[in-house]
Amino acid sequence: MATLTLLQSAFDILLGAALLWLAWRALNCPDLFKAIVLFVAFGLLMALAWVRLEAPDVALAEAAIGAGLTGALLMAALARLRAMTPDEEDSAKRLPLRWLPLAALLLVATGLSYVVLTLPPEAAGLGAEVATHLNSSGVDNPVTAVLLNFRGYDTLLEMVVLLLALLGVWSLGGPPLRRKAAPGPVLDTLARLLAPLLILVAAYLLWVGGHAPGGAFQAGSVLAAAAVLLLLAGWRLPVALTALPLRLTLVAGPGIFVALAVGTLLLEGQLLQYPPAQAGVLILLLEAVATLSIGVTLAALFLGGHPQNDNNDQNNKEQR
């Protein structure tokens, strides 16, 4: 077993070094496109680090959202930026007196590392607390229990943050992502093959989140990935669906959360305190609606401007 531990330590150190190196390269290589690619690779290695820290739920979220969707957002923004200001690159214009922040941050990093190394070895955590109350939470996966039951208000506010970000993006306007004239047969086939499968995977992740790694956020981001793929392949929502139905889907997640919070406040006397007998069903219902809203919100964030502004978009799903 000693060899195995040694190998694992070696892997940990290698992974940590790779993370730091990728972050450094992503932040300092002159080409912005390369920087984004390096950042996506960094996100994938972060997912590996989460697995090593025995946080598979976080690993799933990081791989899907932190690496995948953030990378897609960055790429789309860079493409638009280059279309707008074709000659401008990262103009290597840097702050004079760079050693000043460098010295200050070295000091901060040294101080933080010192604190980390001198902390008492026993973490005063809530792990045991969560384990004792897991039975009454309605689910078997402790992370889902924390997200949707014990600290459900976090998730409620998070849904509101997502919605606010989308409102900000829509209000700032600009046209939504322009689509290429012809996506080509390969991309089109890929989207047609993958989209139904991704929806199935999202449903599976949603269901499995009750007792194993998975849950609404991971499922929602897989759903968003399916939508991003369809958007890239040139598919758009029918115009009729971009007004009220889209808005209703977007607010359904926060809406049902708020409704449930008010309901439990009136019936049980405490915000988001579910009756243990119905907790499982309530959480699944909440997660299902939240998944749909998260997926659609993330896809709308990727698309950029409000789909109704897309005047020249006449082809839609029906007409293809």
Added chain:
Amino acid sequence: MNTAVPYALVGVGLFALGFYALIVHAHLLRKILALNVMGSGVFLLLVALARRSGVALPDVVPQAMVITGIVVAISATALALTLMLRLAAASGRAELPDGRED
């Protein structure tokens, strides 16, 4: 020393790297990347520190908070990117005016 402490130190390193890039670089896309790296550093530190006692029951509350954090980070990134595009459309540069004439 167990698995978690090296990752906590890597988290500290990522935070410092990101912060340095945030200050030094002028291009806004680079600053957004830097903010994301800083966030990853904080997440790593949070989960690693909760994990350091190495008991059988990992503390899942920080993990749940990090999942929340990842979703908030992508929301903020999307909004920041849109702001950057608006600024570039208005001024022709994806950089903040820094008050110096150069």
Added chain:
Amino acid sequence: MTPTDYLAATLLVAGALFFLAGTVGLLRFPDVYTRLHALTKADNVGLGLMVTGLALQAESWAVVGKLLLIWWLVLLAGASVSYLIASGALRRGIRPWRR
């Protein structure tokens, strides 16, 4: 260790060797097209070997199904994405490397 374990371990190591070869190719080949070639070929076979090795040790058929699904997804995505990258590179006028 049972014979199945030895077989699984052999398959995993063989898969890792394919990944290693693919990575060396990615780093050493001269242009985007040859790098894509190295990457997709080696990784698809490498992942296939790994999936087979892991499937031998899987606890249930559901796990085997999930592993095969992962392999199929990577095959599909790898093939399509490398086609898209290569055609994008051609459109931008990157010429294939010649000796």
